Amino acid sequence: MRWYDRLYVGEKAKKHRYEIIQAIRQENGWGYYVLTLPSNEKNLLELYPAVTLKQPYYREQGLLIVGVAADYEDAVRLSGRIVKQVYDKTGGFDISGFLFGEV
16 A cells, blocks of 8 residues: 555545544554545546455555545545546546646
8 A cells, every 4th residue: 555645635534634544554444435546447536445455455456545535425525626626737537647747
């Protein structure tokens, strides 16, 4: 599991950002959500309950976490905010390219 340098944080998660990140790193992220880059070309982002990252399959994937959220609703709103930001600045939906300065 890797973390994006300029991590996005949901509105509900802002007050407890460091506690949430620490809980996820310690694999104790019950109730929290993470946003990652997609594993296929059809998705823009993927949302996972943070507790999912404890499973061996996800540990092996080397996911890049680009955002954290306090709950599912916060995660959905955060993903919308990221997509809107990318579209407003680039006119497209290449989130990975935007995050890494390729667009």
